[in-house]
Amino acid sequence: MAHAATHDHHDHHGAPKGFFQRWVMSTNHKDIGTLYLIFSLTMFFIGGAFAMVIRAELFKPGMQLVQPYFFNEMTTMHALVMIFGAIMPSFVGLANWMIPLMVGAPDMALPRMNNLSFWIMPFAFILLLSTLFMPGGGPAGGWTMYPPLSLQGESIAYTIFAVHLMGISSIMGAINIIATILNMRAPGMDLLKMPVFVWSWLITAFLLIAVMPVLAGAVTMLLTDKYFHTNFFNAAGGGDPVLFQHIFWFFGHPEVYIMILPAFGIISEIIPTFARKPIFGYRAMVFAIASIAFLSFIVWAHHMFAVGLPMGAEIFFMYATMLIAVPTGVKVFNWVSTMWGGSMTFETPMLFSIAFVILFTIGGFSGLMLALAPADFQYHDTYFVVAHFHYVLVTGAAFSIMAAAYYWIPKWSGNMYSETWGKIHFWSSVISVNVLFFPQHFLGLAGMPRRIPDYNVAFANFNMISSIGGFWFGASQLIFLGVVIHCVFFSKKKAADRSWEGAKGLEWTVPSPAPFHTFDVPPVIHDDELAHGNTEH
Amino acid sequence: MGHQQQDVYFVPSKSYWPIVAAVSMFVTVFGAAHWLNAQPGEGGFGKPLFWVGIAMILGMFFGWFRSVINESLAGNYNGQVDRSFRMGMMWFIFSEVMFFGAFFGALFYARLFAVPWLGGEGHGVLTHQFVWQGYEAAWGASGGGGPEKIGGSFQTIPAWGLPLLNTLILLSSGVTITIAHHALKAGHRKTLLIGLGATVLLGCLFLWFQAHEYAEAYEHFNLTLGSGVYGATFFMLTGFHGMHVTLGTIMLAIIWVRCAKGHFSKDDHFGFEAVAWYWHFVDVVWLALFLFVYVL
Numbered sequence: 001m002a003h004a005a006t007h008d009h010h011d012h013h014g015a016p017k018g019f020f021q022r023w024v025m026s027t028n029h030k031d032i033g034t035l036y037l038i039f040s041l042t043m044f045f046i047g048g049a050f051a052m053v054i055r056a057e058l059f060k061p062g063m064q065l066v067q068p069y070f071f072n073e074m075t076t077m078h079a080l081v082m083i084f085g086a087i088m089p090s091f092v093g094l095a096n097w098m099i100p101l102m103v104g105a106p107d108m109a110l111p112r113m114n115n116l117s118f119w120i121m122p123f124a125f126i127l128l129l130s131t132l133f134m135p136g137g138g139p140a141g142g143w144t145m146y147p148p149l150s151l152q153g154e155s156i157a158y159t160i161f162a163v164h165l166m167g168i169s170s171i172m173g174a175i176n177i178i179a180t181i182l183n184m185r186a187p188g189m190d191l192l193k194m195p196v197f198v199w200s201w202l203i204t205a206f207l208l209i210a211v212m213p214v215l216a217g218a219v220t221m222l223l224t225d226k227y228f229h230t231n232f233f234n235a236a237g238g239g240d241p242v243l244f245q246h247i248f249w250f251f252g253h254p255e256v257y258i259m260i261l262p263a264f265g266i267i268s269e270i271i272p273t274f275a276r277k278p279i280f281g282y283r284a285m286v287f288a289i290a291s292i293a294f295l296s297f298i299v300w301a302h303h304m305f306a307v308g309l310p311m312g313a314e315i316f317f318m319y320a321t322m323l324i325a326v327p328t329g330v331k332v333f334n335w336v337s338t339m340w341g342g343s344m345t346f347e348t349p350m351l352f353s354i355a356f357v358i359l360f361t362i363g364g365f366s367g368l369m370l371a372l373a374p375a376d377f378q379y380h381d382t383y384f385v386v387a388h389f390h391y392v393l394v395t396g397a398a399f400s401i402m403a404a405a406y407y408w409i410p411k412w413s414g415n416m417y418s419e420t421w422g423k424i425h426f427w428s429s430v431i432s433v434n435v436l437f438f439p440q441h442f443l444g445l446a447g448m449p450r451r452i453p454d455y456n457v458a459f460a461n462f463n464m465i466s467s468i469g470g471f472w473f474g475a476s477q478l479i480f481l482g483v484v485i486h487c488v489f490f491s492k493k494k495a496a497d498r499s500w501e502g503a504k505g506l507e508w509t510v511p512s513p514a515p516f517h518t519f520d521v522p523p524v525i526h527d528d529e530l531a532h533g534n535t536e537h
Numbered sequence: 538m539g540h541q542q543q544d545v546y547f548v549p550s551k552s553y554w555p556i557v558a559a560v561s562m563f564v565t566v567f568g569a570a571h572w573l574n575a576q577p578g579e580g581g582f583g584k585p586l587f588w589v590g591i592a593m594i595l596g597m598f599f600g601w602f603r604s605v606i607n608e609s610l611a612g613n614y615n616g617q618v619d620r621s622f623r624m625g626m627m628w629f630i631f632s633e634v635m636f637f638g639a640f641f642g643a644l645f646y647a648r649l650f651a652v653p654w655l656g657g658e659g660h661g662v663l664t665h666q667f668v669w670q671g672y673e674a675a676w677g678a679s680g681g682g683g684p685e686k687i688g689g690s691f692q693t694i695p696a697w698g699l700p701l702l703n704t705l706i707l708l709s710s711g712v713t714i715t716i717a718h719h720a721l722k723a724g725h726r727k728t729l730l731i732g733l734g735a736t737v738l739l740g741c742l743f744l745w746f747q748a749h750e751y752a753e754a755y756e757h758f759n760l761t762l763g764s765g766v767y768g769a770t771f772f773m774l775t776g777f778h779g780m781h782v783t784l785g786t787i788m789l790a791i792i793w794v795r796c797a798k799g800h801f802s803k804d805d806h807f808g809f810e811a812v813a814w815y816w817h818f819v820d821v822v823w824l825a826l827f828l829f830v831y832v833l
Contacts, residue, residue: 016551021551024553024556025551025552025553025555025556026551027548027549027550027551027552105546106546106548107546107548109621109624109625110621110622110625111548111549112549112552112554112555112601113555113625115552115555115556116554116555116558116559119555119556119558119559120558120559120562122559123559123560123562123563124563126563127563127566127567127570154574157569157570157573157574158567158570161566161567161569161570162566164566165562165563165566168562171629171632174628175624175625175628175629175632176625178624178628179620179621179624179625179628182624183617183620183621183624184546184617184621209628209631209632209635210631210632210635211635212632213632213633213635213636213638213639214635214636214638214639214642216636216639217636217637217638217639217640217643218639220773221639221640221643221769221773223573224762224769224773225769227573228762229761229762229763230762230763230768230769230772230773231763231765231766231768231769232643232647232766232769232770232773235651235655235664237763237765237766237769238647238651238652238655238765238766238767239647239651239765239766239769240646240647240650240651240654242651243643243646243647243651246642246646247639247642247643250639250642310659517548519546520546521546522546
């Protein structure tokens with residue numbers, strides 16, 4: 001059943017004919033990347049639908065539409081679906097599509113395992129989402145699954161196994177990415193000539209392998225506490241519920257960076273293209289990503305300032321957290337410096353990238369506020385936290401993914417998207433997302449707690465504004481769906497191989513759309529083709 | 538490493554094993570979740586579904602590995618593929634290290650913080666005053682007046698009996714597998730089979746003693762999964778390690794069969810090495826277990 005992929009061989013055959021053979025039995029990084037992207041877009045809309053339920057309930061004070069338990073299911077599921085179903089798989093999809101093209105490899109290092117990594121995901125989410133239809137309902141204790149609350153009800157077993165499956169998928173995906181980057185680069189593609197996106201994924205993959213097993217361990221202990229009489233998280237047995245929080249956030253904080261480091265990589269590809277300048281401080285960018293990744297392992301307890309940590313721990317985790325602002329500041333400075341004096345144009349990917357730099361920085365600053373332990377006693381578990389992490393995850397991670405989709409879709413589909421509709425999508429999204437999340441800062445500072453279906457009438461106005469922004473933002477994403485479908489199936493405007501005037505890198509040297517097989521033989525790399533080709537000199 | 542290049546790349550052909558694997562995993566965990574939630578005495582489809590899933594996973598491993606072994610024997614894999622496999626195995630073992638790290642973290646936290654705090658150590662710990670007054674914290678022993686689930690009266694397994702024996706067994710198995718590896722490299726197939734066979738037997742012996750120890754713990758020491766956080770960490774750590782030894786022993790046995798059939802050459806025996814790495818990893822985890830769970 002095997003054959004060696006010689007150069008001759010591949011010139012004569014393209015994609016397999018049958019649907020099942022092509023999409024289900026695939027070993028092709030482009031097809032698997034496409035599957036990941038379609039899956040994550042689907043999950044984005046499912047998770048988005050849950051968010052619409054949340055915002056509809058919160059439109060006015062008082063119980064409006066849903067039961068409190070269902071509301072809690074929605075907040076829990078919205079988070080799980082968006083984190084593990086939308087953001088993470090879409091980054092993996094981008095890695096699948098772009099990393100082999102960027103480093104001159106024919107495919108991922110372990111293509112069959114790559115296919116398995118993908119196909120676990122739909123099953124994991126069938127398992128997770130099926131709990132919504134079961135008697136007793138789905139998980140409602142929040143995505144962080146804190147015991148003892150999360151251990152009520154039967155759905156926790158399904159949730160835990162779904163998390164196990166997602167973890168297996170992520171670990172295999174990450175191993176594949178590391179092996180591809182370290183072992184499959186074309187001759188001359190030195191580590192410090194790689195695109196920043198590839199660097200960001202190398203470091204992200206390391207984080208994934210380091211922390212997904214820790215999450216698996218944490219939820220396994222939840223499982224035994226619920227079903228096998230152990231007392232890990234039960235004080236009456238000498239355990240401690242706070243222990244779960246420590247282990248969870250040892251996973252959880254690096255997880256936050258798993259969802260933002262690839263975004264840094266994407267933005268570092270797009271801004272130089274449309275500023276028509278090489279990235280400012282390439283090496284500083286790489287080292288900044290590495291330092292952020294390192295620091296992510298020693299800051300987890302800033303999620304737990306309010307549980308009653310010893311004073312020394314509060315102070316250590318506060319300062320360690322604030323330290324992250326330094327490498328992040330380097331990155332923001334370098335993006336701005338890349339634009340400085342460039343001959344800029346403002347196509348949709350660039351608009352999303354600029355919005356990313358500004359809005360992600362706002363999210364970063366509210367993160368600094370939260371990092372202050374004494375101030376966090378006030379902010380903890382309020383809408384201020386909700387506003388903070390939606391600024392970094394929606395206007396940060398999700399915006400970067402949209403920027404990436406607009407930036408590379410000409411390479412994927414061979415067609416240009418509609419620039420007019422892309423810009424409409426951008427402006428509609430960027431305005432509505434601020435209407436949606438900015439008022440939540442004020443709600444949080446005024447004391448509105450998160451994860452509640454009802455609230456004091458004092459919070460009514462800002463909640464209504466936020467909900468209007470939410471419906472508007474949700475509707476705006478239908479434009480995105482329309483732009484993508486139009487581009488792939490109906491667009492008459494063909495994309496050039498180098499789809500953007502200022503674009504550099506190996507991915508722009510192959511035809512658009514990228515043929516089924518690329519780089520069957522290692523390409524000869526000329527430094528001037530690369531964005532960072534001459535960093536050695 | 539990017540410079541040791543091939544003339545052509547190898548991309549494996551399409552395969553149905555990944556989708557079989559994904560379906561099998563789903564069936565297994567879906568069955569398991571149903572089974573866990575079944576009321577006592579109630580049948581339900583969870584249990585049979587779980588075992589069907591396990592059978593599917595075993596079949597999938599058999600089929601997937603068979604096709605990979607055949608491709609390897611056919612000489613399809615070049616040096617670059619070999620390096621990818623090596624990296625895959627190394628990073629997999631690293632992920633396993635972190636998995637055990639979660640359980641060791643739980644052990645250290647419970648022992649150094651949670652239990653002493655219940656015993657009144659530190660400032661502002663109110664449980665000791667209002668809930669379990671007079672409880673004297675002790676690790677692995679039932680203090681008087683303590684939390685009701687902290688264990689009742691149980692005894693711990695003494696380190697210098699069976700655990701010491703098991704330590705010696707695993708350390709010896711590390712030696713025998715190294716002898717086998719050197720024999721493979723030198724082309725002494727007979728020594729290879731004996732060394733590897735001895736490793737498999739030592740693995741089985743370890744598991745037998747471990748099972749014996751569990752039986753002792755439950756029957757004579759009253760040490761169970763429910764013996765407070767001590768019992769939880771004890772069985773979670775040793776149980777997960779035991780599962781890994783089981784898996785490693787099965788892998789070693791398969792490699793033994795492959796060696797007996799004449800697979801592997803002096804320079805090309807990644808399958809052997811991967812299992813050897815895994816075995817050493819299991820060995821090192823045991824040393825940490827012996828020290829932190831039994832001795833200290």
